[in-house]
Amino acid sequence: MGATGSAVSRVPGADEIQKETGFSSAHIYRLYDRFQVLDKDDNGVLSRRDLQSIGELAVNPLGDRIIDAFFPNGVETIDFRSFVRILAHFRPTEENRQREPNASEPLNSRNSKLKFAFQLYDQDKDGKISRAELLQVLRMMVGVEVTDEQLESIADRTIQEADLDGDGTISFEEFKKSLEKVNIEQKMSIRFLR
């Protein structure tokens, strides 16, 4: 499925998308194809239902949260551009990119990736992961054998480890710092097929 010039031109707004996200035209074409497959009622936008129909997401502990991440601010549907913009977070980071001055941070930079992940935790969008929010995520990610006491204990220790200013919550900076030794570029990137 190579992308030809004419094929890409069928994709609405391909050029802006390319500039904004850094995907190549081949990638965009592939993603558009996928978008169309997902778009069951063929109206050019994806609704939650379309994403929820992906079976594997139902058995992914964070599946619903991630679906929610695609629909920011309570929108009900997203178009192709927004779809690609979210996926662009997961492009492999390019090293040694020429940072133009005043250029906005690329969507796939380490910071952006971490921000994306942070937003999954931080449901009330206050810029901090509270203990309760962390407990929520923990609860989603562990098996049912783990009791609440154990979870709380884990949550407490996790916050203790990361919380540098002692306010009992994890801010984005603290979040970043706690993950500084983790190879985010690798852990949050997928190689998009051409």
Added chain:
Amino acid sequence: QPVRLLGPGGLSTSLMCSACQSQPVPDGLQIVSFKWHHVEAPYIIAVWILVASLAKIVFHMSHKVTNVVPESALLIFLGLLLGGVVWGADHSASFTLTPTIFFFYLLPPIVLDAGYFMPNRLFFGNLGTILMYAVIGTVWNAALTGLSLYGVFLTGIMGPLQAGLLDFLLFGSLIAAVDPVAVLAVFEEVHVNDVLFIIVFGESLLNDAVTVVLYNVFDSFVAIGGENVTGVDCVKGIVSFFVVSIGGTLIGIIFALLLSFVTRFTKHVRIIEPGFVFIISYLSYLTSEMLSLSAILAITFAGVCCQKYVNANINEQSVTTVRYTMKMLASGSETIVFMFLGISAVDPNIWTWNTAFILLTLVFISVYRVIGVVIQTWLLNRYRMVQLEIIDQVVMSYGGLRGAVAFALVALLDPEKVKERNLFVSTTIIVVYFTVIFQGLTIKPLVSWLKVKRSEHRDPLLNEKLHGRAFDHILSAIEDISGQIGHNYMRDKWAKFERRFLSKLLMRRSAQKSRDQILNVFHELNIKDAISYVAEGERRGSLAFIRSASTDQLVNVDFSTQRPSIVDASVSALLRGNPSSVCLDMQAIEEKRKSVRDKEDTLSHHVLQQYLYKPRHQTRHKYSRHAITPNTEDNKQEKEIFRRTMKKRLESFKSTKLGVNYSKKSIKNYKKDCMPRKVNPEYSDIEEAHEHEVAHQDIGISFIASATRQALAETYNGIDNPTFISDENVMVRPAIPPWLSNEDTVVPSQRARVQIPWSPNNFRRLTPLRLSTRSVDSFQMADGPVPEHPRMTLPEGTHL
């Protein structure tokens, strides 16, 4: 030999056999007689099976021994012992592993078991890699081994052997193939990641086609005589490879389709349902064998293709029966195979020793395997998503075991045509013993040593573990959404085709319906159907997990304050209970850092390590010969997550789609609502409603309640069909953003129970308004400022 049954007079007559003719004619009524020959054949078979099974019991009594020595090795030793006994008693090798018995009776169950339990997604996802190793790798091994041996032979080190190039190539072809039986037996003990496992395992299964072709080709070449082989014959050989492999696969698929089709109609003959699976699969094996195609491929693919439909069609007890029987047959066969490998070796008649030959064979197969793996991996890594690392390559090379298939093939050789047959047989035996025993013994320490070396030298922080795992899940989800796994284009197309045609043909209607229910998100379903699905799942599935001790212990859990960490006794109990499931990394890290970390920290890490849900590429899709549990463990994680997700979606669905008209049942079920409680106002007594709620929450998952409630609920007005009030839905749009809606979790909290009861206020508000037919109006009016409340506090309380 005809058997004359007992005559009416009670006179016994013996089997007509030559040995018996010398028996004296009885001159009176014999009350009891010893009729050994009457039962000889089946008796011996039964005894051997019994011996093998008893041996297994004895071996597993000592956990220490089985941890170190793979069971296959132990069985071989036992076989050697028994062979010695038999030899001592009889001075003839009366019991050997004959190729007929092996190929017709012992091998099919093992391979069928492999195919039936094959993790399809993993298998087909890595099919390219597997095929490459199976075909190219085997040809490489066979050719190089044969040629090198021939080359060395020419130098004369081996001494005078009556063998030509073709004989060596023939030998190379049968010794090159990795053996599925041996691989499984050993990999069972070593916990490798599932991609690696499926590659080696898949390779061992699929290389049968190559082995069969090469063996037959060289065998006939040897028969024709080296000088008469022409180019045409070589071309024919290559063509026959394709014919054999594709033909075998097709036969397997055809029989799988037949089997799936048949099971569609077995609803009324449940008792014999399992039988079909075995008979039809076995027939595929025999048919393929009859047509001189690859029988292993046939039965493998029969198992691979039928599993989905068979599991969907036959009823649950039959599924269990099939699984257990298959495991039993496979495990039993494997045991017998290894034992007989031992016994057959004790036969001095076949022993021919040629140091150079044997040593060189060992060297060559190991070396060429390593080289082959390295080169192929380098090539494949350029096209693979998931890279194969050094440790994987080590395991792959080291785990290429030879086993009974090679032995059976070599025993099939005709001593007339292949003069050095005995040498080949002896060498094969030694090679098999070496790989199974030595490599089997050492692979586990090797792997753990390598893993320890490569593991992190510093403690992963709790944060890193947790977030790392979260990232894995996120990545899996994004991969799924963007359709970037493997050749998703093909997979999507296949899934579409499969759904439209195959499933309609091969799956029972009821199974199709429930399958569709799973994948749809209720937008066409009545809520009632959705509830019944989940309730059904809860009822059928392991209710045990819901009733786990931890939920029962749940008492006043106050989340608002920071609680001091309690070292929970149950955690250590959990840890003690499952020593084998802790993976090697954990052990290594723990051993190094035990002194440094404090106990609680350790426990936190242990709990996380053990209970964090595994992301897709780490899920143990482990195929296990001896246990069915790995499947259920996978399913368990999936079930839990799936139920949670469905409940969540159910709730958000109902909150967006439905209005006020809930039946009493559903209200009790959805205890944690951001919405004001919508009680069926047929309740005149509000307190009673409240009490009921609390009572239900005590049980834990209220869906259990629904299972019983359903019977009662039938009498009530069911839930209105959402489509009926669909136009009004738009107005019932909840103001809260979706992600704030109750993130449901499995375990309710006391706090949540404390939270909810403010809603009785709303009940009072609602009830009088119920009279309006546009129930939405009442809802909206009740909605007012109240919903703000729960949103602030609920995220604190209700989520755990």
